[in-house]
Ligand SMILES: Nc1ncnc2c1ncn2[C@@H]1O[C@H](COP(=O)(O)OP(=O)(O)OP(=O)(O)O)[C@@H](O)[C@H]1O
């Protein structure tokens with residue numbers, strides 16, 4: 001019996017039962033699935049995980065975001081009420097998922113991790129921002145994987161509802177250490193007509209493992225902007241499905257990964273244009289060194305009838321050294337008319353002409369390489385509209401690049 | 407200052423420079439002219455240390471030191487500057503940041519104390535005003551989207567900031583309008599003194615009205631085939647390279663032996 005069935009004992013309710021049944025049908029995703037060709041799930045499947053618990057304390061002081069309006073803290077996937085703050089009088093309403101009636105998300109898909117989440121998730125919240133509400137300060141979801149004596153896992157479920165014409169900024173930070181840990185988070189985001197959600201994620205997971213699944217639905221004239229920065233992790237799977245379901249909707253997916261050592265980050269994104277006259281822009285950039293592997297598997301799907309779609313997708317990578325590895329697979333499927341769609345991907349080394357120019361001005365080679373690598377990723381940091389967050393991110397990126405450059 | 411002897415260089419095994427001899431003394435300005443593809447840019451790049459070319463024979467000394475033994479960045483710190491015929495665009499790196507890094511990298515290599523950001527910024531503002539460059543160029547990424555003339559002006563800005571003892575200017579005049587040409591020449595002339603030397607590659611004698619050379623060389627097929635006084639440039643403008651290429655310089659002005 002797998003650990004999933006073990007941990008499912010003691011849960012009740014329709015969603016859990018359906019999730020477990022679904023998981024037992026599909027199991028852990030494996031290489032037989034096109035979307036999992038480059039990522040092995042053995043390090044998650046073959047471990048006897050136990051559920052994490054509420055902790056007495058955790059070293060999170062340096063991880064807080066001072067400019068956040070609300071800060072929800074999770075340690076190894078378990079919500080920590082005592083460490084969280086800003087809940088009283090928060091502009092968003094927060095309902096614990098344990099009390100909410102959630103629909104199973106695993107509906108006929110092959111996604112084993114969504115099924116596991118359906119089966120096991122008891123942690124997390126339904127965050128609702130009411131009509132016309134504008135939040136300027138972000139909601140911070142602070143995740144720390146610190147581990148313990150046994151391998152611990154946490155299943156987190158978040159539901160974000162931005163009602164009509166509201167504006168919300170959500171920042172998730174995922175921190176890891178050296179323990180054997182695994183968090184499986186599923187976050188559904190509903191962006192109602194005219195609303196705008198800015199959803200940012202930064203992962204510095206170390207030996208921690210994370211499967212992070214986003215299911216976003218974008219209404220008429222609404223915007224969903226996702227900004228992902230993966231800066232280490234022994235296994236990160238970032239899965240995004242963003243559906244444009246109302247005319248005039250806009251989806252923007254920005255991504256950045258800076259990987260060293262034996263990091264493994266698999267970005268799997270799908271943008272579905274289901275109605276006419278929507279736009280999407282996806283820009284992912286990676287710098288991969290050491291023995292790390294970075295994956296970008298991005299699909300833009302333009303359904304029949306989604307005429308007047310405008311979509312751009314781009315993935316660029318710099319490989320440092322001979323042992324790093326990047327797999328990039330941008331795909332475009334168009335079934336509509338009058339569509340503007342461009343996509344492309346590159347994997348390469350630093351530009352030799354630029355390197356020569358810097359050296360000709362007296363900048364030593366190693367330093368010049370550093371400057372050019374920073375320049376390559378800097379525009380992804382700048383793509384974020386929140387200055388306070390940009391500063392945090394820039395510092396984290398800097399630190400990771402320093403590791404990469406030795 | 408610069409002593410080049412029998413310099414041969416090739417790219418992917420095919421020879422381009424085939425025995426260059428050239429001596430440039432402190433305080434002098436040398437112009438190099440010659441037909442397209444003769445090897446003028448190659449000579450500049452080889453001297454600046456481009457990794458593209460392989461030196462197969464000969465020697466180059468800068469104030470007695472073996473230049474060919476040095477990496478490009480060491481040559482820059484030793485005082486060699488090449489103004490690029492085609493300046494490179496560097497997205498994501500602001501002009502001011504680039505200059506700050508370059509100035510301080512050179513100082514560090516020379517064992518000098520680094521300059522503060524404030525000092526460098528002040529010098530940059532001054533040089534930009536002198537070159538009639540808009541302040542906006544400070545924060546723009548290096549050369550990205552600059553017009554041809556703006557790129558050349560930016561090269562001269564770097565020249566002024568880095569203050570090298572030997573400047574190799576590869577067609578810094580091409581693509582410049584008349585005002586820009588004047589400004590660029592003003593920049594170069596501001597550095598002219600008994601300690602600096604210049605090698606100016608150009609196709610147009612017009613530049614030499616502004617930057618008056620001590621010597622003009624004609625480079626053909628990887629060799630300097632003729633050298634003369636400033637008047638040689640005027641003569642070339644009238645007669646072209648045909649006769650000199652054919653080995654018959656006729657009445658072309660030449661240097662007294
Ligand atoms: N990296 C290279 N790879 C291949 N060929 C090269 C390379 N660099 C120079 N060459 C060749 O060497 C010859 C000399 O080129 P160079 O650029 O030095 O000429 P030039 O005298 O500067 O010409 P122009 O007046 O057109 O600028 C040319 O035939 C050119 O094609």
Ligand SMILES: [Mg+2]
Pocket residue numbers: 446447448491576577
């Ligand atoms: Mg040339």
